[in-house]
Amino acid sequence: MAKQLIICDCSGSQQIDATGLSQATGISCSKLHSALCTTEIEAAAKAIAGGEATICCTQEQSLFEELAGEIGAPMPPCLDLRDRAGWTSDTGQTLPKMSALIAEAGLSVPAAKSLDVVSEGLCLILGPADVALSAAEKLQDILAVTVLLNDETSPPMTRAFETVRGDLKRASGALGQFEVTLDAFQQLDPTGRQWSWSAPRDGGQSNCDIILDLTGDVPLFPAPEKREGYLRADPKHAPSVADAVLQASQLVGTFEKPLFIRNEPLLCAHSRAGQTGCTNCLDICPTSAISPNGDHVTIDPMICAGCGSCSSLCPSGALTYDAPPTDSLMRRIQTLASTFLTAGGAAPRLLVVNDHGGKMISYAARFGRGLPADVVPLELEALNTFGHAEILAALAAGFAWVDILMAPGAEQDVLDRELALANAIGGEKSALLDHSDPDALSDALFGALVPASLTTPVRPMGTRRQITRQAAKALAPEGQVLPLPADVPYGAVLVDTSACSLCLSCVSLCPTGALGDNPDLPQLRFQEDACLQCGLCANICPEDAITYEPRLNLADSALSQTVLHEEEPCACIECGALFGVKSTVDKIIEKLAGKHAMFQNPQAARMIQMCDNCRVNAQHHQVNSPFQGGDRPKVRTTDDYLSKRRDH
Structure with missing residues (x-):
């Protein structure tokens, strides 16, 4: 400090x-x-x-x-104390906010992990011949340029850069490691008086470091603005083309690529035994950096843009934001709240922004009313990392309200979903602000009605799920059951006991152990606090007996196992040991005894009502038992062999 x-x-x-x-x-x-x-x-x-x-x-x-x-x-x-606190039309005391900002700035934040990406400047330019060739001429002395033409344009009479012809069928990768596949691929033959093209062939493959797309067509990648090394511009807009050319010229050298997301595959609830469960991260990733990998998922760090949406939506904590880690964000929230309150402030509001929002605050401060004295800004690299757990942690730490300022590039559907969940748990104390005008932002903040903050702030610790529960208990201390929106990672498993056969398939697939059995009795047990609502148990249930109820049970009973379904056990007719489910055994007897070829014999039918040990024993001693062999042969010794030789 x-x-x-x-x-x-x-x-x-x-x-x-x-x-x-x-x-x-x-x-x-x-x-x-x-x-x-x-x-x-x-x-x-x-x-x-x-x-x-x-x-x-x-x-x-x-x-x-x-x-x-x-x-x-x-x-x-x-x-920055001036723009965020000092320049304001609010006549209230700014000391608490300034103190909070100073305390937050003194926190040590772990450096983000990264890997080196090397770009040697191999650039592929796509687009109409006139625009693409012009761009190539500007970059030929800086990058190793190849222009891909897809029409009958005559090849340029220059060897300052490469020119090929073909149809781009596939592109993958990112800065420093793009891979492209071309059909009808033709290379330029510069020999002779008139240059010509080679015979076309399909399936041509090549690598490059940069792709400059001037086609004006559908982008090659999802979320193209987040794909590093892939630059696009409208070929009809010269300034945009010039900007893209300038950006391409800078992409040579060694760059640090942050490793935004930490992946703990053993916690992943994506699938088990071929059954698909949670797909939140796969559905939301804007760059398609996440893909299935057996029962888990894998992340391509070169494609990941670090938006943080997957970490906010991951129910199990398998994916967590790591640039910086989630716990450092929690410390920032708690430091801002505790310092503000200690310095004499009351009912602070948290304004979550990224660099775009930081600039909005600066403009509002210089040219408008600035921020109210009770609004404390928190600037993040990625807005989508601020999910329901972080909102609830802020409210529990002493903030009366949490606003998130929308910005270009943020995934609004993720923010909307997380805000809805936080409001269902915390009681409508957070909102998404969508203002592009600094004055409108100031007006919205100055005109808001501020509710009372928590009288006894707490500092939740642990995983995001644990923090959510601790914060919710502080905000709703009576320990109630809170109804939640659909598709949330908290809730109960409901079992249709008339359909459930206690096969326990759901227990074998549950990734968190929320569903369990009783080794001594036919029971299906459930611990609600551990349930992710991932869908695996419902998908595997052969009787379709399982449904879900989204809710957050704050009672202590949610932390222990309860019995969802139990039946009378079957007692072995030989030894009396308990095994299986009596109703299931009765159904098997009803369907097989005297009706199936293997169970025509009453003695064979009786084996259905035996435990494992007695059944094996009965099979061994039955007439014509397949397990019963003849008398064991006499063991032959050396003397037997020698005596036989003497006899001869």
């Missing part, structure tokens, strides 16, 4: 309580500057040289970085 805050009121345009900040955060503050980036630049240099300081200004961060380089000192972190 920084040991000093370098504060500036930006020419007197904001109010900063240095003494209050020091008391609330435990960090000493510098004197209150007014022009740290201009006339007081020497003070900034001294603070940077001293180290262990945080400069409370991000507008001039590049200036401070340049200054640090000149004096040979490491650049201290920068924190």
Whole structure:
């Protein structure tokens, strides 16, 4: 944590309580500057040289970085207090919000894991000949360019870049590792006076690092804007083409690809024994980076764009966001809430944004009303990582309301689904804001009615499911059963006892052990807290006896096993040991005894009512038993062989 805050009121345009900040955060503050980036630049240099300081200004961060380089000192972190708290038309106290933002900035966030991606600049350009060849001429000195033509255009009389002809049938991969398949593939023959094309052939394959798609046609990949290395532009819009060409020219070298999602296959509830269960991640992934892999799923890290939708919807926690990890987000939420309340604030509201929302806040602060004093912004890399568990954790930590500001590229259907679930559990205390105008954003926040926050905040810990339950119990302490929308990962299993035969197929497939048996009695047991509502038990049930009820049971009974169905056990007619289900044995006797060739004999029919041990014993001693052999032959010894030789 920084040991000093370098504060500036930006020419007197904001109010900063240095003494209050020091008391609330435990960090000493510098004197209150007014022009740290201009006339007081020497003070900034001294603070940077001293180290262990945080400069409370991000507008001039590049200036401070340049200054640090000149004096040979490491650049201290920068924190934006002005746009997010200082510049506001709200006359309320801003000290609690500033204290919360400072405390959050002091948290250590683990660095995201990554892998290196190498692009050597092999670029494939698609599109009409005039546009594609023009783009190739601009890139020929920077990239290794190949232009794919698909019409009868005469080949260009140049060897500065490659030209081929054919139909692109398939493309896969991402930056640095694209694979393409071409039909009617023809290469250019540059010999002779008139250049010509080779004979066409199907199934031509090649690799490239970058694809520049200027066809204006259907994109080659789902969510094309999220596929790294794949650039598209409308061939009829010259500025767009120029932008795409410029972007392509920069994609040479070694790049770090973050590993956004952590996968724990053993927790996955996708399928068991050929039966499909949960498909949330497969259905929602915008880039198709997730694919089935046996009973589990696998993620292609090169295609994954890190939207975080799969981690929010995964019921088991098999997929979790790891850039940074989920627990660091929970710490940020709890730190913001606890510091705000400790500094004297009441009923704070959380505004969740990404970089787009951060810019909206800056515009609203400079040109409009800014944010209300009780609205605390939380900026994330990916909005979709903020699901129902995070919303409920924020409400339990002391936030009165949670708003998520919609942004381009975010999956709104995921946000809508998670907000609906959070509101069903937490009581309508979160919303999705969809504003592209900063003034409209400010008006919506200033005009909102703020409910009371939790009087006794809690700090839930554990997995996202555990956090959800702990937060829900804090928000609804009477331990009620909350009805939930359909297709949620919480609920009860309902069994039609008149149809269930207690075959226990559902128990063998349940991925979490929510369904269990009793080794001593024919019983089907259920622990509601562990149920993911994945669908595997309903899909495998041969009697279609299983249905679901989406709900969150906050009673302690949800943490222990209850009996869903039980029947009288069958007692062995020989030894009295309990085995199987009496009703099932009776049905088998009714259908087989005296009616099936193998059970015409009454003694054979009696075996149906025997336990395993007695049945084997009875089969062994029955007349003409297939298990009964003749007398064992006498063991022959060495003396037997020698005596036989003497006799001869």
